[in-house]
Amino acid sequence: MKPAATAHPHNPWLAHTVRIVNIASAAPGVFMCDLVFEDPAAAGEYSYLPGQFNMLYLPGLGEIAISISGDPDARACVAHTIREAGNVTRALSQLPVGASIGLRGPFGSHWPVEQCRGRDIVLVAGGIGLAPLRPVVCHLLTHRDEFGDLTLIIGAREPAGLLYPSEYEAWRAHGIDVQVTVDRADCSWSGKIGMVTNVLDRIPLRDAGQPVLMTCGPEVMMWYTVQLALGRGMRPESLFVSLERNMNCAIGLCGHCQFGPEFLCKDGPIFRYDRVASILKVDDL
């Protein structure tokens, strides 16, 4: 009568107490929040892969799913880049350094960085979508020799919405071709204007069948990015997207984040494109 227990040994509902060590505005309506574990043992056990997310918990207000935007190899603190979208994110943005909150995680699938060794990589980020790709960038910088040509296309509505602009030069210096474009420029802007697909259309591909593309941003942006990549000869199995739905439990038990057959919290949020291609454009799914 007793079903066999599998998997995760800890109570998945138990959050760790973490402390804010750094909190700062990153762009209008977007802030960065770095957290450290109170319990050294929990800190020691904690590790994540690029693209995974945490549940951040403000007692009395609720829990939110936030992708991790730091360097997976830097263990001292866990970095998040958060858009103010609701009660919890707004309250979190007001907390001071030193405040304690809860953290469960990491959860979810990850970008296929390990499987990309030796290949060219194209990253396409729109707006806050750069946050879950930043751990990939960090990994690529640390292990630059293991990969081929690296291109990062960053798009934002306006120049002020660009995330981590002060880091772009360092990324370029380490051998990533960083291309930045905005939908609407202001007088301070001397860069590209237009959509990320305009840029993607023009970048050189040594061998279209070989590179891996990872994209995160608004669903419509990812859709056109993927269609363009396919049109340029990239293979469906080499395209990866990050999807978003309401997440409540993060452990596949509450049903909220279902997207067709997928639970975005445990099967996603990162999917190989061909796995979700048939449901990606179904309205209201």
Place this chain on the structure above:
Amino acid sequence: MQSPLFLARVQLDHLIRTLAEDGYQVVGPTVDQEAIVYDEISSAADLPVGWTDIQEPGKYRLQRRDDEAYFGYVVGPHSWKKYLFPPVTLVASADRTAAGWQLSTPETEPPRYAFLGVRACELAAIRIQDRVFLEGPFIDPTYQRRRAAAFVVAVNCTQAAATCFCTSMNTGPRCTAEFDLALTEIADGFLLEVGSNAGQGIAARLGTQRATAEQLEQGCAARQQAVDQIRKQMDTTGIRDLLMNNLRDPQWEEVAKRCLSCTNCTLVCPTCFCSSVAEVPDMTGDHVDRERRWDSCFNIDFSYMNGSPARNSIQSRYRQWMTHKLATWQDQFGSSGCVGCGRCITWCPVGIDLTEEVAAMRKSVETMANSSTVVSPGQEERES
């Protein structure tokens, strides 16, 4: 499994007392709120003796039987999930201290339930929730503890409601496994089957006799009566692809005209497991409980994200429920999410019948395929 025993009618009380003596909280069917619902019972007198239920789409009525059967009804609005996956569960707590928030999860002893009167479709439903809560990458501790502690006394159906279709889902009406004890009600008592060591331990203390050939014959006939009474059918052939390949079929719009999005079907469903966690602070705000409560994919805010619900229409919410129950559940958990108990049909206030909706979808898809106005999936995709 050994050959069935016979438990005299007067000994049913003995079974309930024996379970209680062993520390089980015995829960079983009882008449309340003009329905047969599951609640704590202390003797056989608490059972719905001499009552039956009449069920149709959108209709449930209790009716007197012309005998004094204990289990002469089918299934009511409750299912055992209310004990294994309670409507409200404490999953975690937070306490404010000088050193910051202290976070914890409850470590309370689970109640030890003995379920009396679990039907075959309900055994199948428990097995399905086992896969959800115990066999994925994360285990739900509340369900795990309650499930491990539970004792199951199954009861074979001897009649069926007009809403039953377990034979289509291969879940009943015969209880074949996953129980500790199983009863079949016959004229002067019950045939008793033992399904586990725990069940053997209880059975040994009940003063049973070996069932006679005549009693076994009576049991067979009683169980066959349930099979014969099942009229409703659901054609499950290729059902996953039928639904998932036709997510834009106009039939979804048709059912949405009737569906009230009231959530009844999901609450009475013995396998539906959707929930939300609510923050429950005390008056000081220094202690916060995190309560998991049953939720439903029919609630508009269930899919709320970035300022609007992902499923804003009733059409999209009904589609989510039906495709999940009958199609994507197979991808996720390796079986259908439907056991054919018929509760969603009975308790739907407008009488939407899941089996008829499947048939209507089949028909609609055929009609679309034969129609000259059919659009290919490529053409259908909206530019956005």
